[in-house]
Every structure is written in structure tokens, then in C-alpha cells.
Amino acid sequence: MIVRPDGLGVSQTAHSALSGRLAEAWRIDEDLPVQDLRVAAAIHDIGWAAWEQSPRPISFMEVETAEHVAIWTAGTDAAATYGRWVGLLVSLHCTRLMGWRQKGGKGGPDVDALVEREHARQARLRDGLDDDVVDRASHLIMVWDGLSLDLCGGKEVDLDPWPFTVDELSLAVDAVTLDEAREWRPLTFALRRS
Numbered sequence: 001m002i003v004r005p006d007g008l009g010v011s012q013t014a015h016s017a018l019s020g021r022l023a024e025a026w027r028i029d030e031d032l033p034v035q036d037l038r039v040a041a042a043i044h045d046i047g048w049a050a051w052e053q054s055p056r057p058i059s060f061m062e063v064e065t066a067e068h069v070a071i072w073t074a075g076t077d078a079a080a081t082y083g084r085w086v087g088l089l090v091s092l093h094c095t096r097l098m099g100w101r102q103k104g105g106k107g108g109p110d111v112d113a114l115v116e117r118e119h120a121r122q123a124r125l126r127d128g129l130d131d132d133v134v135d136r137a138s139h140l141i142m143v144w145d146g147l148s149l150d151l152c153g154g155k156e157v158d159l160d161p162w163p164f165t166v167d168e169l170s171l172a173v174d175a176v177t178l179d180e181a182r183e184w185r186p187l188t189f190a191l192r193r194s
Contacts, residue, residue: 001052002152003059008175008185010152012048012060018173019044019141019148025164026144032137036085041144043082044090047075057178065101069110072098076118085137088125091118092138093145151189162193 002010020042028034048060048071063071072094080087095118098111126134150157152173169191177183 001055001058001060002149003057003178004152004154004175006154007178008187009055009057009178010173010175010187011052011055012045013052014173014175015148015152016045016048017042018152018171019144021171022144022147023140025166025169026140027163027165028140029136032133032140033085036083037089037137037140039082040079040086040089040093040141043079043086044093044141044145045075046078046090047071047073050074065106065108066110068101069114073114073117076121080121084125088122088129088134089138089141091121091125092134093141094118095122096138096142152187157191159191160194164191164193167193 001012002015004010020038023038023041028037051063051067051071076087076091076094079090095115098107098115098118101107101111102115147157151171152175169189171189171191173187173189175185175187177185
């Protein structure tokens with residue numbers, strides 16, 4: 001869950017879907033796997049689906065390491081069922097996040113084992129693909145994830161240069177109050193070319 005300062009929370013899966021909507025409007029180079037990129041963006045947090053069925057009002061960053069590893073293990077396995085590119089892109093996203101976790105002192109044997117497992121998956125899936133295309137595609141997943149996290153978290157975003165195919169983009173995501181009532185609150189975002 002993305003815990004906002006205003007007492008609202010956005011599920012990881014809702015944030016992931018918002019990443020996919022950003023990808024749909026993004027100007028993507030034609031040599032990249034456009035359709036698979038959009039699917040990967042939309043489902044990159046699919047591993048959180050079970051956790052979000054009974055969410056706790058804590059930030060996804062505060063989830064204990066063992067649970068975090070279990071979530072990402074399920075997520076990369078689920079993403080792999082969507083095809084080669086989607087499986088590869090979500091796996092690369094996973095190892096990027098786990099690398100940050102390791103550097104932040106929140107690693108350990110479980111994280112190391114997951115990273116090793118995903119590196120083996122990536123080696124199989126990358127075989128025969130252009131490394132530059134893979135790297136650029138993976139970078140876009142990171143960009144959309146970060147932009148969606150910022151929007152869902154209530155942060156201001158500055159998009160220069162303008163990356164979308166339209167001059168204005170209206171997006172929405174459902175949030176929930178983090179009290180006992182658990183009431184739905186729509187969050188809307190209006191992005192405009194400056």
C-alpha cells in the first residue's frame with residue numbers, strides 16, 4: 001500500500017494499473033516491444049494482489065523482508081505467464097528493487113536467493129534479444145513505476161520534456177481511507193503540457 005500523508009492509501013495493484021495507463025499514453029520508440037511494455041507496466045505489482053486482499057495500513061516499504069520476497073516471488077512467476085517480454089521486464093524490475101533493498105541494508109539470504117533466481121530467469125529470457133532494447137524497455141518500467149508512485153503518493157511531478165502523445169492526460173485511481181471505515185476516495189490527476 002502507498003500510504004499518503006492525507007490519510008488515504010492506494011493499493012500496489014491500483015498503482016500498477018495506473019503505471020499501465022501512463023504507458024498507454026506514452027510516446028514509445030517503435031523498436032521497443034510496445035504492447036508487452038504496456039502489459040508489464042500494468043501488472044508489474046501483480047504479486048501484491050493477495051496481500052492487498054487484507055491490507056494493513058503500512059507502507060509497502062515497511063513490509064518485512066520475508067513477506068516482501070514472497071510477494072515478489074509470486075509476482076515474477078505470475079508475470080512470466082504473460083509471455084517472454086512481460087516476464088523479463090517484471091523480473092528486471094524485481095531485481096532492481098531488490099538491489100535497492102540490499103543497498104539500503106534490508107537484504108539478507110532470502111533477498112539474495114530471489115535475486116539469484118531472477119538472474120537465472122533473465123538469462124533464459126534475454127537469450128537472443130538486443131541488450132540495448134531490453135535496457136531501454138526496462139528503464140521505461142522504472143520511469144512509469146516512479147511516476148505512478150509519485151502521483152499516488154501525492155507528490156508534484158514535473159514532466160519536461162513532455163513524454164505523452166496527447167497534450168493533456170486525465171487519470172484516476174481509487175484510494176481508501178486508512179481508518180476503520182475504509183471508504184473509497186477517487187484520486188484524479190490532470191497532467192498538461194506546459
